[in-house]
Amino acid sequence: MLIQDIFAENNTNPSQEILENIIITGTVEDVAGSANVIDTKELQKFSASDVLRVLQSVPGTYIQEEDGFGLRPxxxxxxxxxxxxxxxxxxxxxxxxxxxxYTASSAYYFPTQRRMSSIEVLKGPSSVIVGPRTTGGVINFISTPIPESKGSNAMIDMRTGTHDTTDTHVYLGHRGNRLSWLIETAQMKSKGFKLIDVPDGLNQKSSGYDIQDYMLKLQYDNDVSEEIYHSLRIKLGSTQQTSNETYLGLTATDYRLNPYRRYAASSRDQFNGDHEQIQVSYVLDSNNNWRTEVTYYDNDFHRDWFKLQSINGKSQSAILNNPDVYATEYDYITGDADSADDIIKLRHNNRFYNSQGIQGNISYNFDLTDIDFTMRAGFRIHEDYEDRKQNEDGFRMEKRELVLTSLGIPSSKTNRFSKSEVTSYFLDAKVSVGNFILTPGVRVEDIENVRYDYATSDPDRMNEPTKIKTRSESVTIPGMGILYKLDNNTRLLGGIHKGYQPPGAGSKARPEESINVEIGARVSSSRGKLDAIYFLNNYNNIVGTVTASTGGSAEIGAQYDGGKAIVKGLELNAAYNFSVTDTLHMPLQIQYTLTSEYEFHSTFSSGFDGWGDVLKDDEMPYIPKHQMRISATLENEHYSFNLASNYIGKRRSVAGQGNHIESETIPGQLVWDGIARYNFTD
Structure with missing residues (x-):
């Protein structure tokens, strides 16, 4: 059910800004670098709640499925x-x-896709102004804006589906003369599609999720008759998630028999996350040639992923890779055998995060004879931390059910606090002269981070840290983009910038650094477009980070230098709108990425499972050589049919070369999406 655009009036006040904090200004066609925008109309085609499905429409973007819902992309x-x-x-x-x-960049919190009105993806030198991670690029999620038109606007979108899945998205907003507001919620539930082994006679346990997301926006503008536009904007958000997810996989044999099975030992695995955000912005606009904006932000996040850690002292991967060697432990995992007390350990991966700061920018437009300039300068004063307080509880397996046998002491497994303090500045320009657009830019980052390790016997941290690790980094990140207009429909573009990834708090690894180059063309017409961009990321040092999700023999968070490496390829993005009849149209889109080379140029050993022992010319894991998305729509003013095929080629799960080893290969996959709509009213 979908109800929208009610109460809306048709008079828009041009003096009031309605745009959220976007990065791309002007049109995408005139950006001197690789940039993509998935707008509201495109998002509404499939109304996907899984951001991984959405981003497959952006060439050069790589994804790896994990839970099937996109909960932790x-x-x-x-x-x-x-x-x-x-x-x-x-x-x-x-x-x-x-x-x-800066301290711990793994995105265990991710914006709720249902709240987003558009998405920006920057991959070239235009990513320099954002920082700090410029090796790959930037994804900016634009949330539902306050209504554009004066008056009120409401929307209700309710869905239901298999596995007791429900999905509700509701908002109500009002655009006033001076005070405007928006309230919004997204509520999503599912029992999940995986089947957990349970004792005979008991109901199946949920392997799904429950997400509750709330948002409030307020905007107060000065009187429209005043010469300079002032606007105060406040955004408050709260997101809670409970998901019964696990890292425990299946043996190869069990996977072939039933890929949707989950072993009994994972029945208590559960992720709980609570995210709160505050954002306050003040905008000044001369309505002429300058504009400035300052934003204060504060994001709090707490998560506790309670999940299986070990069985009889053995790791999950060791048991599943060698079920015959660890036959007893395998029987405990499946519940086929009962165990003694405390044989099975589940860990509270309990962590607290905060990210806060103030950022601002000012832009100024001016002309010098036949040259148009837009200068922009900005800053960010930022600090964030990660606080780990982790412990383990003991269980026994009894008749395929986990029975609690001991409670762990808080912080008895991990007790550490890491933080970063950052000051950064950027300066960029857009210079338009004749048919050329030049966009030079530079960013400076000064990073101070520290990690405090406390004794696991000191949960309240009454004593001094057992170890303190400090690190300072100062880096200058330059970039340059150029665009040339051959005519009204054809543009050539190129860019070069420094790729940079700051090391984590307490890391001994060098920063990740690369030289990134792109060159391409854009061709457009009234009916379609074609973008073709070649990219090259030439790493001086590539860095791998150990996480629980990828595995490794080292401490979680440890980083490893991989030395020189190369990633290069071609991105194609094509669209054309066919007219079947005067009233019936068929837009067709194709996005294709060819990654022709993705190799290490060094030989080294690491405790990062995805790399392991690497030989020169080994291919990197989790990168497919080919990926493609084709979508077609058949539409008129009353109905539409949308169909999309998403293909990702095979890729390695461990670095290697030559023929793919089956146990270290993720097969190629083809996923179809389809949706049909009929509008009962205009």
Missing amino acids: NIGIRGSGIDRSGKIALLEDGVLIAPAP
Whole structure:
């Protein structure tokens, strides 16, 4: 059920700004670098709640499915690495949104896709102004705006589906003369599609999720008759998620028999997350040639992922990779055998995060004879932290059910606090002269981070830390884009910038650095477009980070230098609108990414499972050589049919070369999406 655009009046006040914190200004066609915008109309075609499905329409973007719902997306850009989206800059309304963007960038919190009205993806030199992660690029999620037209606007979108899935998105907003507002909620539930082994006679346990998301926006503008426009904007958000997700997989044999099975030992695995955000912005606009904006932001996030840690002292991966060697432990996992007390350990991966700061920018437009200039300068004063207080509880397996046998002491497994303090500045320009557009830019980052390790026997941290690790980084990140208009329909573009990833708090690894180059063309007409861009990321040092999701023999968060590496390829984005009849149209879109090379150029050993022992010319894991999306729509003023096919080629799960080993290969996949609509009213 969908109800929208009620109460809306038709008079828009041109003096009041309605745009959220966007990065791309002007048209995408005139951006001197690789940039993509998924607008509201495109998002509404499939109304996907899984951001991974949405981003497959952006060439050069890589994804890795995990839970099937997109709850904790793994996203990379141009071979940057995909694990927990930790190597790209994630923003919501222009503000860094990862739990601790500098200290611990893994995105265990992710913006709720149903609240988004558009998405910006920047992959070239235009990503320099955002920072700090410029190796891959930037994804900026634009949330539902306050209504554009004067008056009120409401929308209700309710859905239901298999596995007791429900999805509700509601908002109500009002645009007034001076005071405007929006209230919004997204409520999503599902029992999940995986089947957990349970004792005979008991009902199936949920493997799904429950998400509750709330948003409030307020905007107060000065009188429209005043010469300079002033606007105060406040955004408050709260998101709670409970998801019965696990890292426990299946043996190869069990997977072939039933890929949707979950072992009994994962029955208590559960992720609980609570995210609160505050954003306050003040805008000054001369309505002529200058504009400035300052934003204060504060994001709090707490999560506790209670999940299986070990069985009889053995890791999950060791048991599942060698079920015959660890036959007893395998029987405990499946529930086929009862165990003694405390044989099975579940860990509270309990972590607290905060990210706060103030950022601002000022832009100024002016002309010098036949040259148009737009100068922009900005700053960000930022600090974030991650606080880990983790412990384990003991269980026994009894008749395929986990029975609690001991409670762990708080912080008895991990007790550490890490934080970062950052000051950054950027300066960029857009210079339009004749048929050329030049966009030079530079960013400076000064980063101070520290990690305090406390004794696991000191949960209240009454004593001094057992170890303190400090690190300072100061880096200058330049970039340059150029665009040339051959005619009204054809543009050539190129760009070069420094790729940079700051090391994590307490890391001994060097910063990740690369030289990134792109060159391409854009061709457009009234009916279609074609973008073709070649990209090259030449790493001087590539860095891998150990996480629980990727595995590894080292401490979670440890980083490893991978030395020199190359990622290069071609991105194609084509669209054409066919007219079947005067009233019936068929828009067709094709996005294709060819990653022709994605190799390490060094030999080294690491404790990062995805890399392991690497030989020169090994291919990187989780990067497909081919990926493609084709979508077609058949529409008129009353109805529409949308169909999309999403293909991702095979990729390695471990670095290697030559023929793919089956146990270290993720097969190619083809996923179809389809949706039909009929409008009962105009």
